Amino acid sequence: MDTKKVYNENAGKWLRFAPDSLSDFTARPFVFDACGDLNGRAVLDIGCGEGYCARELKRRGAGDYLGIDLSTEMISAAKSQEANDRFGIEYRACNVMEFVPDRQFDLCVAVFLFNYLGTEEMQQVFSMVRNALHPNGEFIFSVPHPLFPFVRPEQAAPFYFASNGKNYFDAVNQELEGEIWKRSGEPLHVQCVHKTFGDYFDALRSAGFTGMPEVQELTVTPELATIDEAFFSPLLNIPLHVLFKVGK
Numbered sequence: 001m002d003t004k005k006v007y008n009e010n011a012g013k014w015l016r017f018a019p020d021s022l023s024d025f026t027a028r029p030f031v032f033d034a035c036g037d038l039n040g041r042a043v044l045d046i047g048c049g050e051g052y053c054a055r056e057l058k059r060r061g062a063g064d065y066l067g068i069d070l071s072t073e074m075i076s077a078a079k080s081q082e083a084n085d086r087f088g089i090e091y092r093a094c095n096v097m098e099f100v101p102d103r104q105f106d107l108c109v110a111v112f113l114f115n116y117l118g119t120e121e122m123q124q125v126f127s128m129v130r131n132a133l134h135p136n137g138e139f140i141f142s143v144p145h146p147l148f149p150f151v152r153p154e155q156a157a158p159f160y161f162a163s164n165g166k167n168y169f170d171a172v173n174q175e176l177e178g179e180i181w182k183r184s185g186e187p188l189h190v191q192c193v194h195k196t197f198g199d200y201f202d203a204l205r206s207a208g209f210t211g212m213p214e215v216q217e218l219t220v221t222p223e224l225a226t227i228d229e230a231f232f233s234p235l236l237n238i239p240l241h242v243l244f245k246v247g248k
């Protein structure tokens with residue numbers, strides 16, 4: 001899949017100002033809460049998309065904020081919105097593999113970026129992030145749960161990655177195509193370059209993150225199912241995403 005082309009062609013579908021896609025309910029709120037009291041902290045947001053998370057983290061008190069994304073159209077949508085909001089967010093169109101930080105940050109967030117990178121690329125980005133963080137800096141990222149494509153192989157709403165009979169170990173670094181639905185009924189095309197749990201831990205350690213990460217395995221909770229049973233209940237109790245939080 002040509003990630004840049006897909007996001008350039010779909011930037012309009014991603015732009016949103018309130019929770020809409022499944023993971024706006026099942027993942028992003030947990031990322032925001034994991035960021036804690038932002039209180040002027042400098043944030044680097046890699047794979048920032050059209051700025052949904054950037055705007056929320058700025059509302060929550062983030063200071064200096066740099067968002068980078070591969071897709072020029074996602075960045076253009078983010079910049080247009082910033083021209084209205086004037087949050088003070090800097091956006092740059094850039095492949096994270098070529099990104100060289102020009103300053104240091106207190107926090108780096110990556111919300112569903114690493115599902116577009118293979119294990120070696122991810123490890124290089126982890127190293128870049130560690131170098132870009134202040135000594136007490138933190139790194140928070142969310143990814144698809146490594147078991148999700150195998151626990152729920154049906155290619156059906158509101159979320160799937162097509163594992164097509166592949167298995168958890170052999171599928172490492174293979175691209176699994178998928179879709180995630182918005183509550184409004186529209187699907188968004190997504191992709192998962194599969195990694196095992198061990199791959200995330202190995203890459204963190206190789207990049208020099210030696211402390212134990214906090215790990216949250218995220219799912220559809222019964223509370224979410226009461227909000228919109230038809231939308232959420234097909235995924236009740238299925239492992240959907242994982243949030244990692246680690247200190248430098």
Ligand SMILES: C[S@@+](CC[C@H](N)C(=O)[O-])C[C@H]1O[C@@H](n2cnc3c(N)ncnc32)[C@H](O)[C@@H]1O
Nearest residue numbers: 007047048049052069070071095096111112116
């Ligand atoms: C699922 S979207 C998430 C966007 C945003 N983080 C959010 O939570 O709304 C994934 C984003 O990662 C970006 N991306 C994928 N590969 C990238 C790369 N190599 N460098 C920078 N951004 C990349 C895509 O362009 C896309 O905007």
